[in-house]
Amino acid sequence: MADRGRGGGGGRGRGYGGGGSGGYQGGRGSGGGYQGGNNPGGGRGGGGGYQGGGGNFQGGRGGGGGFRGGGGAHGGGGSRASQYPGAFFSPPTGIxxxxxxxxxxxxxxxxxxxxxxxAQLTAQMGKMKISGSGSGSAISINSDKLPIRPAFGSKxxxxxxxxxxxxxxxxxxxxWKYTVNVSKVDKERSKTKEKRSDEPEVRGRKLFKIIDLALKSFGPNVTLASEFxxxxxxxxxxxxxxxxxxxxxLADTSRPEKWxxxxHDPENGHPDIDALLKYLKTMKxxxxxxxxxxxxxxxxxxxxxxxxxxxxxxNSASIGSSRFFATDAARIDSAAQKQGSVVEILRGYFQSIRPATGRLLLNANVTHGVFRRPGNLGQILQDFGLAWIHQVPSAEQDQAARIRQYNAQLKNFTKFLSLVRVQVTIPAHGKKPKQVAIKTAIGFCTDRDGRDKAGKPIQGGERPPRFQPCPEHFMYRGPSMARFYFGRPTxxxxxxAVPPPPAPLQYDTEVTIQAYYRAKYSFQVNVGLPLVNVGRRERPVYVPAELVEILPGQAFKTRLTPSEQDSMITFACRAAPDNAQSVTTKAREVLHLNNNPxxxxxxxxxxxxxITVVGRELPPPTLAHTGAGGTTVPTTPSGGGWLMRDVKIAQAGRRISKWNYLYFTQTVPRDNAMAFVGFMSRNMGIGIEANxxxxxxxxxANSESGVKTAMNHLAxxxxxxxxxxxxxxxxxxxxxxxxxxxxxxGIHTVCITDKTFEKRGQAGYxxxxAxxxxxxxxxxxxxxxxxTTLIGKGKTMVVGYDVTHPTNLTPGASDNGPSIAGLVASINKDLSQWPGKVWGMKSNTEMLDATLxxxxxxxxxxWQKQPANAKALPANIIIFRDGVSEGQFQLVLDKELPEIRDACADVYPPTIPKPxxxxxxxxxxxxxxxxPTDGAHATKSKSPKEGTVxxxxxxxxxxxxxFLQAHVSLQGTARPAHYSVLLDxxxxxxxxxxxxxxxxxxxxDMCYMYGRATKAVSICPPAYYADIICTRARAHNSALFDGSDTASIVSTAKPGTDQPGTNQVALKSNIHDRLADTMYYI
Incomplete structure (x- = not known):
C-alpha cells in the first residue's frame, strides 16, 4: 500500500515516482523520481523519489510517497505499492x-x-588476399582477430x-608463484635420496593433505596460499x-606413507600485480x-x-577451483532429502576474479552441487532394503529374479561408494579404546577381489580371500560369506612371544569376517549387509558396513533420477532478489570475504x-506468419513471446502423405492421433494426410525388440x-x-508423453x-x-557448432566415452532450416580438426543446392562457436579457423571471392x-526484462x-548469454x-527465430541447435555413455575407434541418408 506519511510539494510524476519530499535514496531534497522526466520511475516535479524519505517499498512512516504512490501533498493518492511488494534487492546502503x-x-x-x-579496416579489406593452401591458410588481417571493440551499443x-x-x-x-608436484617415497631408500614409487598419481583429498603438510612446515610467519x-x-x-x-x-592411512x-620456481617470473592494475587503468x-x-x-x-x-x-567442501559449500549444521543450505535418494543437494557459492575496464571485479554467484548423502552406511543400505545378502546362498530357485535384481542394485550402489572418503570405527578390545580412521572406500566386497580377470590369485599378493558360492552369478559378499587367511603375526x-589369538580363533586358518569381529571385538556384525572394501581390489581390506560413516561434503557425479532432478530444480529456482541477498550475505561468509587475515x-x-551497471532494453523484431487467405501478416511479440491464435506457420514443409502412430499401452490412442493430425492441418497449416x-x-511390446519390430513394420x-x-x-x-x-x-518420429499432455493441455502441447x-x-x-538486414539480403550463411563431453559417469568411465561435435548451418535467408552433422571425437577433446x-x-x-540461392555460394559466413572458455579463444583462431578457411578454399572457385x-x-x-533495481524494468519473475543487453x-x-538476456525467465533468476567476437x-x-x-x-532477433517455440530463447538458435544435435547423437549412441561394464567402445564396426590423422572417433549409429539434410534432431 502507499505510504501514509505526509509528503511535501510532490508533483504527480509517472510510473514509480510520486508524492513525498525525499530524493532518490531517501535524501532530504525535493526532486524527481528514479529517472525523472517522463520515463517510468518518476515524475519531473519535486516529489517523492524511488524510496521517498524514510519510506520503504510498501510505504513507511514519515515523509515520502509509496513505491507506486501517485504523488500529491500527503504522499497518498497512489495505487498499490507494487505488484511485486518488497521484491527488489535494495540494501540498507541504497542503490x-x-x-x-x-x-x-x-x-x-x-x-x-x-x-x-x-578507415583502417576499409583499407585492409581492399588488400585482403588468401595466402597459402592446405592446412593453415588464412586471410591475413591481423586486426580482425580478437578485434578492438568498435564502440559500445547505443540502441x-x-x-x-x-x-x-x-x-x-x-x-x-x-x-612468488611456485608449481609443485607430488610423488610417493618407496619403502626402500637409497643411501643418498628418497626413492620414488611407481604408484599412480595422487589426487583429491589425499593430495590436499600432502600439500597442506608441506605448507605447514614453513611455519605460521610465512604467508602462503594454494589451490592444493x-x-x-x-x-x-x-x-x-x-x-x-x-x-x-601421511599418518592417517593404514600404514604411514612418506611423500x-x-x-619449482616460476618459469615466467613473478606475477606482476602492479602491471595488471596499471593496464586496467589505461587499457593499454x-x-x-x-x-x-x-x-x-x-x-x-x-x-x-x-x-x-x-x-x-x-566445515566447507569445494568443487573444482571456484565453487564452495558450507557443510556444518550452522551454515549448511540443503534441499529437502528425498526418500530413497543417495544424494544431497547443497547450495553454495562461486567466486572468480574478472579483469574489467578500470578495475578488478570479483564475480560471486549462487551455485548448486550434488553430494553423496552423509551418514552411517549400514543405515543407508537398510533404508534402501539392501540388508539381506546373507539369504542369497540358500535362496530357492524361485528367487532367481529377486537375486539378479539385488545384484544390479548393489552394482548401481557401487557408483555411490566408489572412491568415497569414509570414517571407519574400530571397536574397543582389550585395553585399546575405540579408534577411528579415515579411509577411502572402493566399493563392496566381491568374489573377484584378490584375483585377476581369469579368476586366478594375483601373483606376489597375499592369500586372496575365499567366498561362499552364490547362485545366479551373484558377485557381492557379506560378513558370513567371506573368509580371509588369519596368519600368525611376526x-x-x-x-x-607371539600373543595368543582371540578365542576361539586359531592362527593359520581361514575365518569369516563375522567370526573375526565376534572373537576379537565382541562385536556382532549385521550379516545382512554387504562388506565394504577400504583397501584395493588386488589387496582388499574389509569392514562391516555399520562401522562405516560417509563423510559430508563429497561431490557426486551422477545422473539424477527424475525425482532428484525435480528437487534440484525446485531448490535452485530462486528469484533474483533472493540470490542477490544471498550473494551479499551468506556468500561473503562462506567465501571468507569479510575480515580475512x-x-x-x-x-x-x-x-x-x-556494483551497478548500465544496460539497454532492445525492442523485439516483428515476425511474419500466414494470415487469412494465405497472406503474410506481421506479428509483434509481447513479453518475450507471441500467440498463434489467428495465424498459422509462415511456410509449410513437404506434404506428409504417409503417417502412423505407435503406442505401448492397452488403450488405443486413435481419437487423440486423429485429432492431433486435424489440428496440425486446420490450425497450423501443415500439409498432412487426414488418415x-x-x-x-x-x-x-515394451522392449527393445518390440520397438524394433514395430518400427521395421512401419518402415x-x-x-x-x-x-x-x-x-x-x-x-x-x-x-x-x-x-x-x-x-x-530413416523415419521422422515425434514422441508424445501421456502425462505431459495431461499437464499442459491439448492445444498448447x-x-x-506441430x-x-x-x-x-x-x-x-x-x-x-x-x-532488410544483412541476413535478409540472402547472401549470409549462419553456422553454429559445439562439442559436448561425457559427464556423470562412474569414475574412469568418462575416459572412454567419446566427446561429440555437432554443427548446424542455415540454408537460406529465412533462418528457418538448420540441417546439421555430428561426429565423435576422442574423449574430452575440445578443439576440432580436419573433420570440421x-x-x-x-x-x-x-546451401548452393537450395533453389532460393540460385546455385550461389554465401558471400558472408557468421559463425557462433559454443562453449569455449576465454583461455581457448586463441586455440579456436589457431586450430579451427584455418580448417574453415580451407573448406572455403576447396569449395569456392578461383573466380569467386572467398566469403x-x-x-x-x-x-x-x-x-x-x-x-533489476526497480520494478519498471523487471518481469513478473523479478529478473531483468527480455532484450536486456x-x-x-x-x-x-x-x-x-x-551479455544478452533475450528471453523472459518464467521463474528463477534469468541467465544472460555471453557473446565474444573472435574474428570480424x-x-x-x-x-x-x-x-x-x-x-x-x-x-x-535470432533468439526469436528458434523454430520449436513461440517465444524468445536464451541463446541464439545456431548455438542452441548445435547443442541439441549433440544431445540427439548421445541418445543414438547411449551404450557408449551409460558407464556400464558392457559399454566398451570396441566392435568390428569400429564404433569408438580412432580415425587416422584426426581426433575423430566413429560413433555406433549414423544418420540415415533420407534424414541427413533435415532437422531430424528437433
Whole structure:
C-alpha cells in the first residue's frame, strides 16, 4: 500500500515516482523520481523519489510517497505499492550509481582506439588476399582477430542494473608463484635420496593433505596460499631444502606413507600485480596487444589467494577451483532429502576474479552441487532394503529374479561408494579404546577381489580371500560369506612371544569376517549387509558396513533420477532478489570475504556492495506468419513471446502423405492421433494426410525388440512420420525409438508423453509438437517480417557448432566415452532450416580438426543446392562457436579457423571471392547475473526484462563482447548469454561505428527465430541447435555413455575407434541418408 506519511510539494510524476519530499535514496531534497522526466520511475516535479524519505517499498512512516504512490501533498493518492511488494534487492546502503570513472575510461578508449577502426579496416579489406593452401591458410588481417571493440551499443532504452560483482581492491605486493608436484617415497631408500614409487598419481583429498603438510612446515610467519593441486603463491621467496623438496608423512592411512613435495620456481617470473592494475587503468598493453587473455598468471594467482581460506575451512567442501559449500549444521543450505535418494543437494557459492575496464571485479554467484548423502552406511543400505545378502546362498530357485535384481542394485550402489572418503570405527578390545580412521572406500566386497580377470590369485599378493558360492552369478559378499587367511603375526622383536589369538580363533586358518569381529571385538556384525572394501581390489581390506560413516561434503557425479532432478530444480529456482541477498550475505561468509587475515596480509579487500551497471532494453523484431487467405501478416511479440491464435506457420514443409502412430499401452490412442493430425492441418497449416496408414495404429511390446519390430513394420509400409505415444519419460525406450527412426530406418518420429499432455493441455502441447513436425519436413514456422538486414539480403550463411563431453559417469568411465561435435548451418535467408552433422571425437577433446573442414564443405554445398540461392555460394559466413572458455579463444583462431578457411578454399572457385567471416563465441554456462533495481524494468519473475543487453561496466573495453538476456525467465533468476567476437570481417566493414548495435540486434532477433517455440530463447538458435544435435547423437549412441561394464567402445564396426590423422572417433549409429539434410534432431 502507499505510504501514509505526509509528503511535501510532490508533483504527480509517472510510473514509480510520486508524492513525498525525499530524493532518490531517501535524501532530504525535493526532486524527481528514479529517472525523472517522463520515463517510468518518476515524475519531473519535486516529489517523492524511488524510496521517498524514510519510506520503504510498501510505504513507511514519515515523509515520502509509496513505491507506486501517485504523488500529491500527503504522499497518498497512489495505487498499490507494487505488484511485486518488497521484491527488489535494495540494501540498507541504497542503490549506487554506476561508477563514473569506469564510464569515462570506456568512452575515452573508444574515442581514441575504436574511432580509428573504420578507415583502417576499409583499407585492409581492399588488400585482403588468401595466402597459402592446405592446412593453415588464412586471410591475413591481423586486426580482425580478437578485434578492438568498435564502440559500445547505443540502441534501446537505458536501464540501471545490479551485477553480481564486487569491486576488488589490491595493494600490490611482490608475489612468488611456485608449481609443485607430488610423488610417493618407496619403502626402500637409497643411501643418498628418497626413492620414488611407481604408484599412480595422487589426487583429491589425499593430495590436499600432502600439500597442506608441506605448507605447514614453513611455519605460521610465512604467508602462503594454494589451490592444493599444483600451485603455491607466497609473499616471499621460500626457504627450501636442497633440491627444493619437502618430505612429509601421511599418518592417517593404514600404514604411514612418506611423500615428496617438489617446488619449482616460476618459469615466467613473478606475477606482476602492479602491471595488471596499471593496464586496467589505461587499457593499454605495453606487451603483445594481441595476446589474450591478458595477465592470466596474475589473475590465477589472485584466484588462488581468494580461494585458499574457504578451501582450508574444515566445515566447507569445494568443487573444482571456484565453487564452495558450507557443510556444518550452522551454515549448511540443503534441499529437502528425498526418500530413497543417495544424494544431497547443497547450495553454495562461486567466486572468480574478472579483469574489467578500470578495475578488478570479483564475480560471486549462487551455485548448486550434488553430494553423496552423509551418514552411517549400514543405515543407508537398510533404508534402501539392501540388508539381506546373507539369504542369497540358500535362496530357492524361485528367487532367481529377486537375486539378479539385488545384484544390479548393489552394482548401481557401487557408483555411490566408489572412491568415497569414509570414517571407519574400530571397536574397543582389550585395553585399546575405540579408534577411528579415515579411509577411502572402493566399493563392496566381491568374489573377484584378490584375483585377476581369469579368476586366478594375483601373483606376489597375499592369500586372496575365499567366498561362499552364490547362485545366479551373484558377485557381492557379506560378513558370513567371506573368509580371509588369519596368519600368525611376526613380532618386531624376534625374542618376543607371539600373543595368543582371540578365542576361539586359531592362527593359520581361514575365518569369516563375522567370526573375526565376534572373537576379537565382541562385536556382532549385521550379516545382512554387504562388506565394504577400504583397501584395493588386488589387496582388499574389509569392514562391516555399520562401522562405516560417509563423510559430508563429497561431490557426486551422477545422473539424477527424475525425482532428484525435480528437487534440484525446485531448490535452485530462486528469484533474483533472493540470490542477490544471498550473494551479499551468506556468500561473503562462506567465501571468507569479510575480515580475512590472509587477504589482509596479501593486501586485498573486497567491497561490501555489489556494483551497478548500465544496460539497454532492445525492442523485439516483428515476425511474419500466414494470415487469412494465405497472406503474410506481421506479428509483434509481447513479453518475450507471441500467440498463434489467428495465424498459422509462415511456410509449410513437404506434404506428409504417409503417417502412423505407435503406442505401448492397452488403450488405443486413435481419437487423440486423429485429432492431433486435424489440428496440425486446420490450425497450423501443415500439409498432412487426414488418415493414418493403419487405422488402429500399431502397438509395440515394451522392449527393445518390440520397438524394433514395430518400427521395421512401419518402415516397410513407407511411413514418413510416426507419432509415438509414450507412457512415461523412460530414457532407454526413447533412445531406442530415436536410434531406429533417425539412424536405422530413416523415419521422422515425434514422441508424445501421456502425462505431459495431461499437464499442459491439448492445444498448447499440440502446437509445440506441430512446430517440430513442420521443421522436420523442411518448413518455416516464423520469419522476420520484411527483413532488410544483412541476413535478409540472402547472401549470409549462419553456422553454429559445439562439442559436448561425457559427464556423470562412474569414475574412469568418462575416459572412454567419446566427446561429440555437432554443427548446424542455415540454408537460406529465412533462418528457418538448420540441417546439421555430428561426429565423435576422442574423449574430452575440445578443439576440432580436419573433420570440421569437411562439415563446413558439406554445409556450403547444401546451401548452393537450395533453389532460393540460385546455385550461389554465401558471400558472408557468421559463425557462433559454443562453449569455449576465454583461455581457448586463441586455440579456436589457431586450430579451427584455418580448417574453415580451407573448406572455403576447396569449395569456392578461383573466380569467386572467398566469403567474409565473423566468428563469435557464445557461452551460456557462466556466472554473470543481472538484477533489476526497480520494478519498471523487471518481469513478473523479478529478473531483468527480455532484450536486456549489457556491454559495459563488467566487460573489458579491449575485447568486443556483450551479455544478452533475450528471453523472459518464467521463474528463477534469468541467465544472460555471453557473446565474444573472435574474428570480424563483416560488421565493422559494413556498419562502422554502429557495428556493435548491428551484431547485438542480429543476435537478439535470432533468439526469436528458434523454430520449436513461440517465444524468445536464451541463446541464439545456431548455438542452441548445435547443442541439441549433440544431445540427439548421445541418445543414438547411449551404450557408449551409460558407464556400464558392457559399454566398451570396441566392435568390428569400429564404433569408438580412432580415425587416422584426426581426433575423430566413429560413433555406433549414423544418420540415415533420407534424414541427413533435415532437422531430424528437433
Amino acid at each position: 549506487p550509481q554506476p561508477d563514473d570513472r569506469v564510464a569515462t575510461l570506456e568512452n575515452q578508449w573508444i574515442a581514441t582506439q575504436g574511432g580509428q577502426l573504420p 534501446g532504452q537505458a536501464v540501471h542494473l545490479w551485477a553480481n560483482y564486487f569491486a576488488l581492491n589490491v595493494n600490490p605486493k611482490p608475489l 593441486k599444483q600451485q603455491v603463491v607466497s609473499l616471499e621467496k621460500l626457504k627450501l631444502p636442497e633440491g627444493n623438496e619437502i618430505v612429509v608423512e 615428496v613435495v617438489k617446488f 598493453d605495453v606487451g603483445n596487444e594481441e595476446q589474450f587473455p591478458k595477465f592470466a598468471s596474475e589473475i590465477d594467482a589472485l584466484n588462488i589467494i581468494l580461494g585458499h581460506t574457504p578451501r582450508v575451512d574444515s 613380532p618386531k622383536d624376534p625374542a618376543a 590472509l587477504l589482509a596480509r596479501f593486501g586485498i579487500t573486497v567491497d561490501k556492495s555489489l 493414418p496408414m493403419i487405422a488402429a495404429g500399431l502397438r509395440a 516397410k509400409s513407407g511411413a514418413q512420420l510416426v507419432i509415438v505415444y509414450l507412457p512415461d519419460k523412460d530414457a532407454t525406450r526413447y533412445n531406442i525409438i530415436k536410434e531406429q527412426g533417425d539412424c536405422a530406418l 499440440w502446437a509445440n509438437v 512446430l517440430k513436425v513442420n521443421l522436420k519436413f523442411g518448413g518455416a514456422n516464423h520469419k522476420i517480417y520484411n527483413d 573442414k569437411e562439415a563446413i564443405k558439406e554445409r556450403l554445398r547444401l 567474409r567471416i565473423t566468428l563469435v563465441v557464445s557461452v551460456k554456462r557462466h556466472q554473470t547475473r543481472f538484477y 549489457v556491454d559495459r561496466g563488467v566487460t573489458s573495453v579491449r575485447l568486443w563482447d556483450f 570481417e563483416i560488421f565493422r566493414a559494413d556498419y562502422g561505428r554502429e557495428a556493435a548495435d548491428a551484431l547485438e540486434k542480429l543476435t537478439h
